[in-house]
Amino acid sequence: MASINDPVFPAQCDIRLRQGDLGRNGAVSAIGMARWLEDARIRVKTPQFGRLVGAGEFGRHQIILVSQRVEVLAPVHRSGADAVVHTGIRHIGRSSFTYQQAVFAGGRRVGSGGATVLLLGSAGPLALPDELIADLTDLSVPDSSETTAAKPSAERKQREHYAFFAPLRARIGDVDVNQHVNYLAQATWYDEAVAVFAAAALGAGGLVPDLSPSSYRIDYIGEVTYPGDYEIGVLVHSFDADSVRYELGIFSGSDCLSIADAIGPRDVLSAKSLGPSGPH
Template identity: 80%
Template structure:
């Protein structure tokens, strides 16, 4: 990883595409792209904050991802040269901050995303220390002004908002060091739900067409734990000749633990299957 002024991003990280990053079409999937962005964030250095933590002066804390976006913009392959993720800080808040990232491979921009993390202590959110703010400021993008994104409505947290449900069971391999289902594993759950909806919509057995989303905006609202049986609600928000826009939610009983907006190719999905009378 080194510094870079490319497109205004202060840091760049070389990425090595892995077989596990590929989707069914042989290119890096949207979930694979999210792994690229995570890899770059993990490798980003915050030297002043790291010295503070190593000295034991910051106390007990967790760094929790509370929201992310990821978009696959173009195909990326294992054979593409010079795969990189460029990273900067877009927003610095009182207890949280937001990364902005862009992925490149084979001489073209292939993905983008953002991630917001919260510093959490035993009693709740922790104010960012001056040392961390100094590190983040050095990584800030030239224009870090933020246009507030519209927040999903409260109706998204209710089961009766969704028209279709896909059951999913937490796997022990999904659990991370924070002892809950990892946020990237949860992103794959949304892929599973869209695939289940697609299978029900076309009403055919066998291989389901590859219509997984090319973009996600995800908000993490609560802990998803193991063991547990969950359901993913799916609602078609809108569609046109080429694409479908989904709204999704993760539920344990009546409790909503996460919501997402997604968009993907329409493919063979009929207008009837995507309308109010579609699969349930």
């Protein structure tokens, strides 16, 4: 396990725990930790690229999130130490690059994650300029022990793949400066879908147990906009005595706009409710 002073992560960012980062169990949720990872990525310095853009020598562009992942490895409570997020660059492509991140609190590693982003112009992906490549190279992680996740299969983008659907209407508070539903807001939609699935599986009134996933891998495929009515598909991929692996997707009609893999606690969910004859 990496130490808090692990030199392979060139950038470090202190994070102060906020009330909104906590889940129902009083510990930082996967969504809260995803916000920490975002905060750290925003603070990573790319000075050569910044000077290029500031001098007007690089045209209009957007940096678009293609995918993100987050995993809570150990609980972090409000009474615990504030967190430190370590960030490096794992891969540099022609038009995109990938962050690798680790989260530490109280001297122990409590989370991990990363994201792939794309440099996009009005006509499509842009080649990374030499100045940005130089900045990213300075931030490279030389010896990554993490394996690259396989691309999701094509069937994951089909409505027929999913056994259960939770409806959700976009909220104006989900919309960011790019005028679409923010990618972190979409992550909360997946939390919502798992909760709706759990409520249907339990088939009883009262408080639904806290079954929010502790890890997500999300791929963003299309634009989710406001106003709009959407459905989140849920499929139980597998389960054991302690956990449930979900496959999830956001749909507008037959169009798949995002897909996710998630792992959450099983708790009181029965084998019958998680099987093919579970809630529909």
